[in-house]
Amino acid sequence: MVDALARGEQIVILRKGGISEGRGGFQVEHPQFLLSPTLFHQQRESVVPHAQRRFDEIAANFPSAQTLRVEFCAEVVEWRRLEVLADAERLRGQHIWRDKVIAERFDWGKSKNIFAIAVRIFRLPNPVELPILPSYEGCKSWIELEHDVDVSQAAPVLSDSEFAAKLSRFTAALETANK
Numbered sequence: 001m002v003d004a005l006a007r008g009e010q011i012v013i014l015r016k017g018g019i020s021e022g023r024g025g026f027q028v029e030h031p032q033f034l035l036s037p038t039l040f041h042q043q044r045e046s047v048v049p050h051a052q053r054r055f056d057e058i059a060a061n062f063p064s065a066q067t068l069r070v071e072f073c074a075e076v077v078e079w080r081r082l083e084v085l086a087d088a089e090r091l092r093g094q095h096i097w098r099d100k101v102i103a104e105r106f107d108w109g110k111s112k113n114i115f116a117i118a119v120r121i122f123r124l125p126n127p128v129e130l131p132i133l134p135s136y137e138g139c140k141s142w143i144e145l146e147h148d149v150d151v152s153q154a155a156p157v158l159s160d161s162e163f164a165a166k167l168s169r170f171t172a173a174l175e176t177a178n179k
Contacts, residue, residue, distance in 0.1 A: 006157060
């Protein structure tokens, strides 16, 4: 998914939350965050066919399991908690996940919902590689890095007009959500 965000193919993140979210469940805790690409939970079968081909291309060049490579940061522009699966289905074509995967994530756990997050992605001028620490491991949505990463010179991956068009499509698809 980080690859699709980084290439500007999508601006949508769909999150249910990880196992280690705590009592409150998943929350959009940070308006800005770094993207941490992993092969963890990135099962090839979970994504649409063109994303499977891209997965095959990039998997071989992934850093070792001991290295965290950070090349992109994200800014949350809008988010919604979707309480009806049909609302999540309206985002079809705006992300790389298969319908079945979204339905499974929606139904997973006690609460039947999923979060749709629209993000603007920025490329760091130089990739940063950090060692993987035990506190980074596991099924988590958010991790706190032990090292600061300078994002002040990061540049948007989409032009303002390209991003505005994708954001408009996102908001239009969810116009009736949560009403």
